[in-house]
Amino acid sequence: MKKVGPMNMMERIAMVALAGLFCVTCAPDSKDAPLVLQELNYTENPIDIPNPDRGAYRGRWQNIAPHSVNETNSPFGITPEVDHRVPVDANSVRYHGRQVPPVEGDDIEATQFYNGDNQNDAPYIGGTGVSALPAISFMCFDLCNFSSNAFLSAKDAFGYKDDGSFVDPVSGAGRTGKTRPLTPFALDYIRGLLQKVRTGDGVAFVKFSYDGNGFNYIESHKYPNLDLTSGLIHGPEPTFVTENNPSAKCTVPGHEDKNWIEYHIWQLKPIFKEFEDIIMCVKTGMLGPWGEQHSSPEAQNVDAYKTLLDAYLDAVPDSRALLTHAGGFLAWYNETYGTTYTFTNIDAMPVPPKDSPEARFGFFNDSYAAGSWGDNGSLSEGNSMIDKRYGGSEYDRYRVITWINKQNQIVQGEGGIGDNVFGNMPGAILEAQQLRTTALNMRHGRYDRWNDFRYNEANVTTPVTFPASGEELREGAFTGETKTTIFDPVYDGRTGLEYFRDRMGYRFVLREANASEFVARNGVLTFEGKIQNVGFGNVVNKKRVSVILKAKEGSDTFTAATNLDARDWHTAEDGNTRADNEAAWRDLNFAIALAEFEEVPSGEYDIYLKINDPKEQSANKRCIRFANKGNCWNADLGANLIGRTKVR
Structure with missing residues (x-):
């Protein structure tokens, strides 16, 4: 199915709708109903979406x-x-x-990001004017x-x-x-x-x-x-x-x-x-x-570290991530697999196999973007320990970041955010895309640096040259790689802090939705769509993805599971999360026999997609919400509206 840009979306809706009417007229008893483009808003809403x-x-x-x-x-x-x-x-x-x-x-309470001013014995006020409703306690x-x-x-x-x-x-x-x-x-x-x-x-x-x-x-x-x-x-x-x-x-x-x-x-x-x-x-x-x-x-x-991390691997369910620093991970990995990796070649470590013990390890940075070559030692933590055991370990910031990127895991930070190429925008955006930054402490860090940055095309696309070494960072003359951030017009005119707030971790926007116009009693509900992850990172913890049919008349709902894996909806590796980057749209397709929903009466139904933890005990908490404009989120169901159909 050919992808269509935003400018001709309404024309396509009309064309598909007419084609659907023609098919229904020609084959009213067909079990394979036509797919109809759904009348939904496929654009991103640039607001805080707690997930x-x-x-x-x-x-x-x-x-x-x-x-x-x-x-x-x-x-x-x-x-x-x-x-x-x-x-x-x-x-x-x-x-x-x-x-x-x-x-x-x-600790779920709307809070302003910290601006770096010590309130001493005064109540916490944040000071940036930019708030978020956290979803992490x-x-x-x-x-x-x-x-x-x-x-x-x-x-x-x-x-x-x-x-x-x-x-x-x-x-x-x-x-x-x-x-x-x-x-x-x-x-x-x-x-x-x-x-x-x-x-x-x-x-x-x-x-x-x-x-x-x-x-x-x-x-x-x-x-x-x-x-x-x-x-x-x-x-x-x-x-x-x-x-x-x-x-x-x-x-x-x-x-x-x-x-x-x-x-x-x-x-x-x-x-x-x-x-x-x-x-x-x-x-x-x-x-x-x-x-x-x-x-x-x-x-x-x-x-x-070998003893500690082995104990945690055993005690914590294998569905959950474990955070350590680079030195701790190297110590565990080398002692586990008989290797001799150091900070000198940490970037050469293989991508961890899916569901392997090493794939569970994420990274914590206790001085995130602090600005020194090693973020006050957080990125280089454990280098001397590794050097003593395995020898020849020389820390390089970019090698560590390459390793973190390969891990594709949770990266958590306490805010440092120094006045330098790594802490200031647009360099901070490029760093976050490489790190897959997931979570930051909003009450610790100089977030005014990002809040003072106006997110517009001229500012965002200013080329950034990074230092080639720690010495260069101190001296100020940089000869490292020059990179340019890709501007996303959705956030034009907003602050860099608002952009960063919304891009941490994953963020999903539904870009296309085609659903069966009708489903026969012994038929199959078919859906073909596209979803885009516009965040810095990806979903790490496994999620259950379910489809809910909600009756247009009354409150009856019917649920069936899919085999979709939200961890496959990867963000663009080059950082291009613009809506027109269709190469970054991921397939969102499923076909579910109506019988999987059990006894569904005839009538009109809204189709919802629900994404939550497989072991969630509540009906509607901790569910993933799409960042689309429009009224597609159903808080009672904890699910996103993705279309409509009729059951015959």
Whole structure:
């Protein structure tokens, strides 16, 4: 069937409709009804469309001026990250940071992107004027109570820094948690917060660590009155052997073959399975401050990554992505397959086979687009560790990005967004297309840089020359590759931030829909259409794609499954997501025997396409909505209108 551009779409509707009438007149009893072009709006609506597994999320981020620290604002000292502190029992002190406004559980609330201005003790206002309704809940859990190496507050950490004692010399109170199994109370607490996500309308970005609030790391700029050097005070993991934590091995009978991290992950395995339907991905965390897998001895240990990632591969259902950094992945891959890849040739690694263990690994960048050659170390994380084990490892930004692109997985970032070629537009767009950027923390980063960028053809298509090396980035004279972004007129005149907000992850626009004009009792409902993914990335987690027939008269609905795989609706590799790039339109075809819908009475029906997780427990939550203009979304069904037909 010949594709037709937008200018002659109405003519085609008329022609197909006339042809359909002619065929019905000539063959009224035919079982094979003609396909009729549907009268739908096939153009994109440039607005925020919240969809599962992609987009902005409300990071649990706080900013407190040193003079504002008190028992109310921050009872444990200054900490920018505010992971949920997992309690031991009902008497444990709860902590979720100085949230503004306070939120525990489902973080789905319309929020402005951060403009970089520290609000200190004022309510969070964002400052950009550009809002999004997140579809991702930031479910990060601090297990500091369950490691004898994890400090319970910034005050405790500084006390240890001063006197080297794990016990306060005045009060006699311990400064750290206690290495032990997660208690039933702790596990129920985790279940309770994840249930809030399920009850809401979001998915969970999950992370566990032993220092979710960064107490084991000094950020000297937060203490201008003290003469401090930034860096690790102490490794927080219960597998780090110290006088306070004399053994890394689990002591629970029957589990002595595990270390304590493996045992804790084993304890969490039933929870991962129980909440598989609402988990977007699991950040493998556990090592280093904030679970960012840097600085601590364990976070720089090849063998620790092999053990950690194997434990997560076993515990987390294979339908879910696991996030780590490049060094962690290289360590696991080499130790698993007997290879010796380093940062020098990471781009030569093969595309991971579909459904293989290596295909499950995505990437987290804790200083997204920060602007340095290695994004403050996030892109180059683990290079020295890999060099020590395998030798000759030399980090190159573009090689890492090539590897990330091949993975075709979830890429999550905390906003850094520096004033440089990688952080400023249009270079930031080109980077995101290569990275397949999926999710960003809207409450951490200089989003005013993108908000100040006017998205128009002249600005967008300005050629960008990238630095060939880290030295060039510092010196300012670039001799690397020159690239040009493709302008999409749908966003003409809007801000770069609005464009970026909507392009994170996948974004689907229905471009063509042809459906059976009628379906006989023993006939087949046939649909032939085209869909375009205009996002930076692709669908990663498997989705169920179903067809719903909804009666025009009354409220009866009838549902049948298809064999469509939304993961096949890939975005254009060259970044050309314009509507006129028909090469990027993907087939959306199915043929379903009417009997598959069970007993469908005669009458007129709307045809809907529903896309959600195969294990979704609700009727209409966490379903993928197309970004078309018009009134095609049915919130009650959680489905997109794609046509109409008659049942005879």
